[in-house]
Amino acid sequence: MINNPVGVTADRIDTKTNVIADKISRWDTESDILLGFDALLQEFPQLKCCRRFHPSPELISLVTDALLSDKLIDPLTLSELLLKNPGRIAS
Secondary structure (H helix, E strand, O other), X not given: OOOOOOOOOOOOOOXXXXXXXXXXXXXXXXXXXXXXXXXXXXXOHHHHHOOEEEEOHHHHHHHHXXXXXXXXXXXXXXXXXXXXXXXXEEO
């Protein structure tokens, strides 16, 4: 990555400035997230261009298995899976 011209500059954004992320981080359950996203779209119309990403069931299974077994995912297997079927974007 030494010769790569791409870089990242990051800084902390306080809660009052980052209202949308703050609201998302306070949702407790998956059902809250589904209902909350629709409410968020109504409250912040600028998010209308955002799309929801639904990872493939295979990807979810692989990540869940890795977390439950406390083992690393083989990067080649993961890369192959993501290239074949990463998931889908819904409007």
